[in-house]
Amino acid sequence: MEPLYEEHLAHGGTIVKPYHWLNFSLDCINCPYHIRTGEEARVPYTAFHQIFGFPYEPTNPPTKHLTFYELKTSSGSLVQKGHATNCTGNHTHPESMLFEMHGYLDIAIHNNSGIKHIILYSNNSPCNEANHCCISKMYNFLMMNPYITLNIYFSHLYHTGDGFPAAAWNREALRILASLWPHVTLSPISGGIWHSLLNNFVKGVSGSTAFQPILTGRAMADRHNAYEINTITGIKPYFTDVLPQTKGNQNIMAQAALESYPLSNVFPGQSFQGASGQLEPNLIPELRIPVVFVLVPYRDLPLIQVGENSHKLRLAVRHLNMPQVSIYNGKGSKTSPLEN
Numbered sequence: 001m002e003p004l005y006e007e008h009l010a011h012g013g014t015i016v017k018p019y020h021w022l023n024f025s026l027d028c029i030n031c032p033y034h035i036r037t038g039e040e041a042r043v044p045y046t047a048f049h050q051i052f053g054f055p056y057e058p059t060n061p062p063t064k065h066l067t068f069y070e071l072k073t074s075s076g077s078l079v080q081k082g083h084a085t086n087c088t089g090n091h092t093h094p095e096s097m098l099f100e101m102h103g104y105l106d107i108a109i110h111n112n113s114g115i116k117h118i119i120l121y122s123n124n125s126p127c128n129e130a131n132h133c134c135i136s137k138m139y140n141f142l143m144m145n146p147y148i149t150l151n152i153y154f155s156h157l158y159h160t161g162d163g164f165p166a167a168a169w170n171r172e173a174l175r176i177l178a179s180l181w182p183h184v185t186l187s188p189i190s191g192g193i194w195h196s197l198l199n200n201f202v203k204g205v206s207g208s209t210a211f212q213p214i215l216t217g218r219a220m221a222d223r224h225n226a227y228e229i230n231t232i233t234g235i236k237p238y239f240t241d242v243l244p245q246t247k248g249n250q251n252i253m254a255q256a257a258l259e260s261y262p263l264s265n266v267f268p269g270q271s272f273q274g275a276s277g278q279l280e281p282n283l284i285p286e287l288r289i290p291v292v293f294v295l296v297p298y299r300d301l302p303l304i305q306v307g308e309n310s311h312k313l314r315l316a317v318r319h320l321n322m323p324q325v326s327i328y329n330g331k332g333s334k335t336s337p338l339e340n
């Protein structure tokens with residue numbers, strides 16, 4: 001059976017119905033519109049702050065999962081951008097939804113052979129817990145489409161700490177996914193990527209207003225994420241450290257800069273804690289003090305090339321304008337919970 005995949009231009013913007021939209025849950029106010037595309041997929045600043053923890057972590061940890069995505073050609077041209085949210089009714093993570101066989105990305109790349117790079121920016125690192133299998137689906141997707149590269153950036157490590165029952169499982173899955181390097185990179189959001197997210201995915205923020213200072217607390221969390229993902233996967237992430245460096249760190253950074261990583265890794269190789277476990281004196285957190293930021297303009301990063309595909313761009317991702325025939329009368333105009 002052909003998958004039922006449609007993009008609709010609805011009252012609130014362009015929305016995607018995955019093939020399983022017939023099974024949408026009444027317990028989820030986002031159903032079935034979990035994937036949104038284009039400029040309409042921008043989220044309010046308050047939602048970005050609460051879910052991604054920028055410019056600082058909110059008091060209550062977020063329960064929502066939000067993933068921004070970009071689909072790009074081999075030359076780095078943007079084909080499509082958007083976001084995916086988790087389903088609270090069907091207990092589905094956005095990565096699971098995006099990478100499902102016959103799901104959105106599967107159909108998108110088969111309708112547009114120009115798409116070579118998928119870039120995700122998530123508040124949580126991907127998991128592989130039994131109800132979701134996010135990493136397994138990503139892995140299978142990449143096995144089926146070996147000419148596609150996947151770059152994943154995250155602001156929190158999800159269920160990898162020792163207090164979580166599935167932590168060991170998630171860490172092992174992250175290690176296996178990362179072993180597909182250079183087809184896959186797993187990195188913390190850091191430096192100029194924060195400004196790129198503000199510029200491209202947040203409502204009312206663009207141009208110079210996106211260049212907000214990165215606060216010390218956020219920069220420390222990013223550095224910690226870089227350290228942790230390196231420890232879990234054994235692969236250095238792409239990371240821009242905006243915190244002041246100790247003398248020792250500077251030497252390590254200089255060494256790192258000489259190494260030939262394709263994503264210009266700038267990774268000091270140390271956590272923000274010294275060997276004693278004590279915070280180093282010059283890094284005592286004044287969490288909301290801005291630091292000088294952006295060593296490398298994010299847009300200058302080279303995209304990884306994995307093989308060449310001479311096929312010309314055949315067809316843009318579809319935008320069908322047919323909301324009136326939807327059985328979801330009134331649903332298309334409802335406001336996303338991200339608006340609240």
Ligand SMILES: [Zn+2]
Binds near residue numbers: 029034088090
């Ligand atoms: Zn839902």
Ligand SMILES: [Zn+2]
Binds near residue numbers: 093127128133
């Ligand atoms: Zn997951």
